Amino acid sequence: MIYLVEHFYSIQGEGRYTGTPSLFFRFGGCNMKCEGFACEETLSDGTKLLGCDTIYAVNREHFSKNWIPINKSNELLNVLDEYKLPPHVDVVLTGGEPLIYANEPIFIEFLNALHVAGHRVTFETNGSLHVDFLKYPVYKECIFALSVKLSNSNEPLSKRIRGDVISSITSNAKESFFKFSIGASSINRDLQEEITSILLHAPKTKVYCMPLGGSKLEVESNSEPLIEFCKLKGYNFSDRLHMRIWDKEKGV
Template structure:
């Protein structure tokens, strides 16, 4: 079963395509929790859940009331009719982790319909779940933002870094780039080594580093140290433009 948590039309706030008008589909479910990011979301039942800045799309136990079950591709495709969109607007599939549905017939058909209509489709993924590009060639027409998790996520190394998966995606996708979430306390001599240990699986893939934060204040606190790190190491700095503009508001 595919679960859709929310959809919204905005601009891309992160990575290589920052500023691009994009229609976002946020899917529910993830194979990681990333409690190290320290973002807290209060559920309707009063429970405070720790995780990433989209923990409501990760934790089904406390946020299931916002998870919409999808049984047909047309249910997803019909979302496009709710907005006044430019022709072939960019589509961003995020989560949670959208690739938990990579082999789902409904999900794959939805992708095929989007590509057939001329949309650029970008996945925001943690890069730990493999894709069968030969069985599902539609993925070769997609862009992948590889947000591989670093040690600051507090996820185990063997779970968050899968060299074979990174290589497979970067080698077969239409386009791919690394996008790392970094807080000021993680910027030390070991950080470059950690990033390079990931890049070794796809050395030509560009690196974008963005500040950790679920609020404008958190993003701003981590921004300047990260910019200096990027300047010193030659990485690309990626703002989190949507948070800087709209703060912690969802769906913008």
Template structure:
């Protein structure tokens, strides 16, 4: 069974397609917690849960009221009819949580196939640790993958967050792929360049985008200037987090 946490029509705020109008599907569930990111969300029972800036799409225990079970492909396709889209096809972004935990689910694969048939561009926002069967499900070869491989600042162990075979497979088989790292100012002076190298060596020709870590506007702004200087020195692409800079902590925008 799939769980859909939210959907919204907005602009892409990160990575290669920043500023592009996109319809987002945020799926529930993840294979990581990333408590090192330090973003805190308060549940309805008052419990404060630590994790990434979308912890409500990771922690089902405390945020299950946001998680809608999906049992048919058409339930997902119906979402497109809820919005006054300026034109079709449109950019569709599948995010989470970690959307690839559903990579082998029949409902999910059929959803991708239907989107592709209608001409939509499909982008996955993934941590790049879960294998995709490109031969069994060739639809994934038609998708774009933003590989947000987690760094040590996530507090996840290296063996869990970095899978070289998966990174290589996605970058080699996908229609398009790029790295997208979340970086705080403190990490820049703690061997960050070597850490990024140890990830990107699995696909050295794949472009790198670095974006400031933060769950709110103040945190993003505090990490922006040091990160820009790092990108200038290393030749990486700087990616803003435009949605947070504009809407701060508001969800679904």
């Protein structure tokens, strides 16, 4: 079963294609929690949850009742008819972690239909889940934004860094790039060592560093130190444009 959390037409706010009009599909479920990012969600009963800034697409226990079960690929494809879209608009698949559905027949049908229709498809993924490029060649036509998690996520090293997966994706995908979430307090010698160890698995893949934060204020406070880090190391700074414009508002 595939679960869709939300869909919306906006601009890409992060990474290589920042500013590009894109139709987003946010899928429910993830193989990580990333509580170290410390983005807080308070439920109606006062319960406080910690995780990433899309915890509502990660935490199955508290949010799955709001997720939409998908039984046919057409239920996803019909979403395109709900918007006034330019031809061949970019489609971004995000989450949660969209690749938990990588082997689902419905998901493969959806991807093939998007490719045939001429859409550029980008996965926003943590880069820890295997993709079968031989069995499902459509993945070779997709772009992968690899948001590989650093130690600031509080996820164990063996779970968040899968060198074989990173190497496979960057070797087989049409295009790929790294997109690291970094807070000012994480910028030190250990950070560079972390990134260097990841790049060993894909040394020719471009690096984008974006400021950590679940709000406009947090993003802005982490931006200048991160820009200086990027200038020093030669990495690309990626803004989080949607956070600066819409702050905590969801679905934009």
